[in-house]
Amino acid sequence: MAFLHDSKAVLARRLVEVRSPREILATLDQHGQLDGLPFMPEMLAFCGQRITVARRASRTCVVGHGFRRMRSAVFLHDARCNGSVHDNCDRGCLLFWKEAWLKALDQDRIEDEADHAADLKAARVLARLPTRREGGYVCQSTRLAAATTPISRWDLRPWLGEVWRGELSLRAFIGTVWGALRRRVLGRPEAEALAGSAQRPSRGELRLAPGEWITVKSPDEIRDTLDVRGRNRGLTFQPTMNGAIGSTFQVAFPVRRMIVETTGEMIELSHTVALEGVTCQGRCVAHCPRQEYLFWRESWLRRVQADATGS
Known part of the structure; x- marks a missing residue:
């Protein structure tokens, strides 16, 4: 078939x-x-x-x-x-x-x-x-x-195949190779990970609903909501999320529960949302194509009034 x-x-x-x-x-x-x-x-x-x-x-x-x-x-x-x-x-x-x-x-x-x-x-x-x-x-x-x-960590054929098929740009491929060299040879992270020093950071209290507009807060404001490992009550602010800082988006849906890939268990979340059109583009993980939703604590976001968005 x-x-x-x-x-x-x-x-x-x-x-x-x-x-x-x-x-x-x-x-x-x-x-x-x-x-x-x-x-x-x-x-x-x-x-x-x-x-x-x-x-x-x-x-x-x-x-x-x-x-x-x-x-x-x-x-x-x-x-x-x-x-x-x-x-x-x-x-x-x-x-x-x-x-x-x-x-x-x-x-x-x-x-x-x-x-x-x-x-x-x-x-x-x-x-x-x-x-x-x-x-x-x-x-x-x-x-x-x-x-x-x-896939062997040194096998580039899957990525070269994507370049040949037009699914991955040559620039992105070169960036992937350079990022891998930085991590494996030089021991340097590919992107800056935000971290803070909060002991029990707040998840936020916005109670956002689908369709509402938000702005992602500044790096300093986000650091205030993170512990030393860059987490807010267990949820990491991932480096791939840095590109959204300062931008305005609509809320797609609240995230209340999800299955953990490694264990198959269901975990409960609160004051967490997904944003419309904001998915992982794989820049920090060699352009993984899964395009998973990124999950945002409400404490990382600021509600935008409707008139401010022109709607």
């Missing part, structure tokens, strides 16, 4: 269709997985939809394991997990899609006849795929290590 080919043609913006439930079910093993990657019940809602491909998912960062290689997978434009079947996890992860779960619309092929009864039966099976095992949650994030293989 694979349809993507290693050619110079730009894969991004290619329109594909997510296969029917019965076609997808036929690709899965007894654990609801393909090559170790789970098809999650939340993905069932995408069946039959036509979505543009964002890029290949040939490599990914896996917390605790570094960069890993994945076979025959892509990211679709803004196709994210809504967490509805995983007790409303708010991570909003960008989903991995195996090529076998997708149809290319620009290739000649014989269409299967629709079998609505079989699709309904398959959909019921997919909706009941396991979401917990051995006390932890099962999702693509918690299974990434099992669904991927190691």
